[in-house]
Amino acid sequence: DAGVIQSPRHEVTEMGQEVTLRCKPISGHDYLFWYRQTMMRGLELLIYFNNNVPIDDSGMPEDRFSAKMPNASFSTLKIQPSEPRDSAVYFCASRRDRGTSGDTGELFFGEGSRLTVL
Amino acid sequence: AQTVTQSQPEMSVQEAETVTLSCTYDTSESDYYLFWYKQPPSRQMILVIRQEAYKQQNATENRFSVNFQKAAKSFSLKISDSQLGDAAMYFCAYRAANFGNEKLTFGTGTRLTIIP
Numbered sequence: 001d002a003g004v005i006q007s008p009r010h011e012v013t014e015m016g017q018e019v020t021l022r023c024k025p026i027s028g029h030d031y032l033f034w035y036r037q038t039m040m041r042g043l044e045l046l047i048y049f050n051n052n053v054p055i056d057d058s059g060m061p062e063d064r065f066s067a068k069m070p071n072a073s074f075s076t077l078k079i080q081p082s083e084p085r086d087s088a089v090y091f092c093a094s095r096r097d098r099g100t101s102g103d104t105g106e107l108f109f110g111e112g113s114r115l116t117v118l
Numbered sequence: 119a120q121t122v123t124q125s126q127p128e129m130s131v132q133e134a135e136t137v138t139l140s141c142t143y144d145t146s147e148s149d150y151y152l153f154w155y156k157q158p159p160s161r162q163m164i165l166v167i168r169q170e171a172y173k174q175q176n177a178t179e180n181r182f183s184v185n186f187q188k189a190a191k192s193f194s195l196k197i198s199d200s201q202l203g204d205a206a207m208y209f210c211a212y213r214a215a216n217f218g219n220e221k222l223t224f225g226t227g228t229r230l231t232i233i234p
Binding site for chain 2: 089093105106109110112
């Protein structure tokens with residue numbers, strides 16, 4: 001089975017530009033999470049969706065960040081305008097709903113998108 | 119709020135030896151899940167082992183085992199017969215078991231180096 005697929009793998013942009021990160025979760029997974037990883041703050045949960053609906057976006061740092069999940073197989077994380085402090089690795093992860101067949105509680109991660117804002 | 123603490127930023131071990139990575143957590147919940155994830159240089163987070171709090175038996179996956187001490191809120195990872203491929207960042211993580219609490223909280227990680 002294909003894992004969580006993220007694109008782009010690397011993105012270098014200039015301050016003020018719009019950045020869009022993409023994620024395709026594992027088919028059949030009901031939850032989708034966006035995490036950000038930096039040296040200073042470690043792994044931080046930004047937002048998560050259940051059945052395409054945003055449930056908790058309290059980790060989204062500012063209004064410059066937005067996330068959407070238009071369908072069960074696609075999600076985007078957008079930063080507009082981007083700033084140098086947004087430089088980080090952004091992970092998308094997915095898992096099954098609790099109690100469903102095959103649920104182990106494991107969160108499956110993509111390979112991450114490394115964002116550099118100059 | 120739940121917190122996860124990994125007090126060892128870096129560890130090193132001789133190849134074929136055994137190493138233990140420490141993790142403590144703070145929670146008021148009685149039922150929860152604990153995980154160890156590995157992040158190699160390729161960056162992808164990979165599950166190493168998981169433990170359900172209501173199970174007293176320590177989880178084991180081949181060379182990886184945990185020492186789960188619920189009362190002490192401790193969840194250490196033991197890697198036996200260390201191999202070069204074990205070199206990575208290791209993250210301890212916690213998730214409450216009650217519905218509606220879906221967040222996986224990570225520790226700050228331990229960088230493990232394997233000495234040939």
